[in-house]
Amino acid sequence: MKIVSLVLPYMGFALLAGSCTVKSTENTAKTVERQVPVVSLTVMDTTIYKEYIADIQARKNVELRSRLSGFLEKVYVDEGAIVKAGQVLFQVNDEEYRADHAKAEAALNNAIAEAKKVELEKERTKKLVEKNIVSKTEQELIGVQHKAALSKVEEAKAVVNQTKTKLSQTLIRAPFNGRIDRILLKTGSLLEEGALITSISDLSALNVYFDISESEYLTLASDSNFSSNSFNQEVKLILANGQEYPHTGTAQIVESEFEPNTGSISLRARFPNTDGLLKHGASGRIAVPISTGSTKFVPQKAVFEIQDKTYVYVLNEDETVKMQPFRAGQRVGHYYIVEEGLRPDQEIVYEGAQALRDGMKVRPIKK
Template identity: 45%
Template sequence: MKIKWMAIPILAAAMQACTGGTAQKKDNEIAEVPVLKLARQDTSLSFDYVADIQAYKNVDIRSRIHGFIEKALVDEGEKVHKGQLLFQLNDREHVIALDKAKANLASALSAASIAQVELERITTLVDKKVISPSELSLGKARFSEAEAQIKTAKAMIDDANQKLSYSRIRSPFDGTIDRIPLKTGSLIDEGALLTTISDTKEMYAYFDISENEYLQFTRNGKGRFEQNKAVKLILSDGSAYPIKGKIQTHENA
């Protein structure tokens, strides 16, 4: 029992001596703390917006006459050039109308020639006082009517030619053909949608800003985004589109 009792104080003293030396050693050491030197520099802020991408030109190709689609000369997704023939509609009806208008013009020219000869004859007789001057007025009226018929016939020819040209539908500019919902043989009405053509050489990205951002711009004396300011497009997968754009226009709202 005495051995155990005497051993405990000796061990405690040894521990105290060891602890005191370690604490004194730590007090003599100087702690090293890393220091970062701050530098002033300009920082540019970027803002992200959800954009609606639209083609530079996007036009509906519609029929201007009633008829059947005789030929579809392009396919969906095909690239076309300005003036290229896209669709051929049945034009038999308009060819007949053109022939009829030409026949009416020929008849009007003949009637005008007869009216002119008659007017000359009446003029001679009036000068010789064979007939009354009222006959001359009647002859002039008939000749004027014949000339009016010529103008009407020519207008009918122009109208027939115009409608005949509508049977051949051409591309208004270089672009890419969209879907073609109506196929060859379909009966279409005036204004029917045949396809859509898009010019994607340039693209527009439309985006809206929040009301809070708009208020901040107006309070800072700006009120508008900086014109021609460079912007970049981030695609849906997070990658950046390689070509940068610029702020071009603002809506009046």
């Protein structure tokens, strides 16, 4: 009896221990079966945009420099002002140039008078020759003097035109309609010939330049509708803050050869600038449409990288997950384009990939 009483407690303990082991295993199994959201690949018939670094330039942008030496006497415009073609912007002191012009006109008048005097002498000599009073040699000599006098008149006229041009250059005018940039020199500044005063830009429309590779150009040229002489492609402009410019532009090929160092060729897209938002020298990106038809997309949250390769977790039929590599294309919004490696009928773990491992059994939740 004592032996039986000792055995029973041990049997009870064993049963209790076995029960605890079963419950512990069940709890572990429940813990392993993690709930994960799953989604299918998104398939859309859409147009994808490829982006390129853009160089934004005003349609016209020139530096305004002084053609003369002298003091900057007057500034007629303020920085940032909108000006019209031919409008006077600056004036260089013109006293010296007025004096030179007056001196040149006086020299011209003297040359004209001298030429007139020689012309009268020529006529008189001609009559004397007809009366045999003087020889023909005298007539020829006076003819040469008359030609020399006329040449001096032409020379004096050239000097007058030169001084007149210089005098007109004391007024610096706008070469076209545009907006004035920062004015580097102020009233009273001494200008050297060629000194930079400011710049002016025509911002009514802007040219945006971007480069494509030779392979991209050849892909473009393989289109049956392609013609380098009449190629026009509608493109978008993404501004530096990431916002899309409200107007579309038209891209054209503007270079006839590839850059030898980079193997690229430049295209130019022209955008209207009616609101004046774009400025010369601004930065941004050109978005060029690439028609791809039916395209597969995978959510960005589902994708992770290992050693420069992209992966997702795919849900198997037995509700286990498998890490599967695929080739990701361009990012579009919150998605990546699936170029190859995934089928549209596969279900993908939407998020939480960092807590999963190959072969783990999960509890999928359709998202």
